[in-house]
Amino acid sequence: MATLFVVLALLVNTTIYTGNVASRSDVSESAHVINYRSEAVEAAGSAVGYANRHDNESSPDVDAAYIALNDSLRRSVANWSDTTAAHGALSGTATEMQVITVQNGTRIAQTDSSRNLSSPTGATTWSPVTDAAGIRGPEMRLATADLAAVSDDGDDVGQLVADGSFRVNITETDGEVRSLFVYERNDGDVGVTVRSPGGTVRTCHAAADGLTTLNARAATFENESCPALRAFDRADDAFEVSFVAAQNAVGTYSFAVDQRADGTSVAPSLSLDSGMPFYTAAIYTADVNVTYRSPDTYYNATVEVPNASV
Known part of the structure; x- marks a missing residue:
């Protein structure tokens, strides 16, 4: 009901x-x-x-x-x-x-809003899943106060890396990498930057209000359209999903991949159906x-x- x-x-x-x-x-x-x-x-x-x-x-x-x-x-x-x-x-x-x-498919998630996005063992650079061929998401709700502050407006990916911005990478077997960065801009807004395999950089930003929400599948950031995210929610080949600088992101996330839960190469430290984070069977x-x-x-x-x- x-x-x-x-x-x-x-x-x-x-x-x-x-x-x-x-x-x-x-x-x-x-x-x-x-x-x-x-x-x-x-x-x-x-x-x-x-x-x-x-x-x-x-x-x-x-x-x-x-x-x-x-x-x-x-x-x-x-x-x-x-x-x-x-x-x-x-x-x-x-x-x-x-x-x-x-x-x-398989859903990988964290539902503890007070925890950073590190692995279950505390690693801040880690891969929740490998050998997937399709992805939906991620959806994230992150605490603004815990995002890394960067020294520019987010157009310089090298500066984002140097400043420790949290990022999600999709690395394909052919070496192509898509990156999604979330951070606090130098003007106080929250920023999102997506770098495509060809090197194109697109950004979105919004006023910080304590909680940052984004949905790569729907291409929305703070409940507004963010076309930059459309370049992230796809891949051309099998890929690995990795989190980098996960200590600079606190909150919840969820994404799904197109492989069965008993066949997907999820991180060995992830638990089934419970724990922080965890994986479950899902409709992809x-x-x-x-x-x-x-x-x-x-x-x-x-x-x-x-x-x-x-």
Whole structure:
């Protein structure tokens, strides 16, 4: 029931329409299709995040964990679909959303907001995972007061390194490196810098308010758009995720990779399902089929659930 409340609470105002409408009577009818598709996919994304955080079996039986996650997602999506279908029937429309495929993965997280981002053994340069091929996240909530202060505005990566800025590296097997830095700028704002493998540097910054939030998958920083992060949430080859200067970042984080929890090369010091930090089985991504029917319009498409919280 809690999951249903979460997905029903979503209100989506805008979207990018990429599906195909087989027929439509007017612009207003198309708007209804767009709105339903957007709300459906957002609801599914919320259900993925909820399942990953709350419906994971706390057991070394990874297969049981994936069954529980998949059941939770499908149940939540079916409940949302049934509820919205009943509402739509009052206006003469028929709607449906179904889970088509689910890709299992691994979630790596820290939930102790008072701890720095070092390894379980206290190493400040360490790799939570190796040999992954896809990543969603990370999402981070970091205490502003503990970020390293830098002597410029974040455009100079060499200076960021010299000043001890916390960073996350994605290092691919071919040697390409993507780096995400989080720090306090010389003007007092909190800054984010992303360096791409080609050397391009992009930054975002916001006023410090005690807690810094970022989501690389959604490309948001302090709940505002930060296009710089789009260059970080992807890779072209298998890769290793590493944290550097982790003593200069205190708070929580979460990210998911596309390998099963019993096959991913997670750091040996990480514990399963508990501890600080830890790893669990997770839903990495899902595809849903969305259908909208009215007397004048038929729409049907299978879409990937984007920006799912991990």
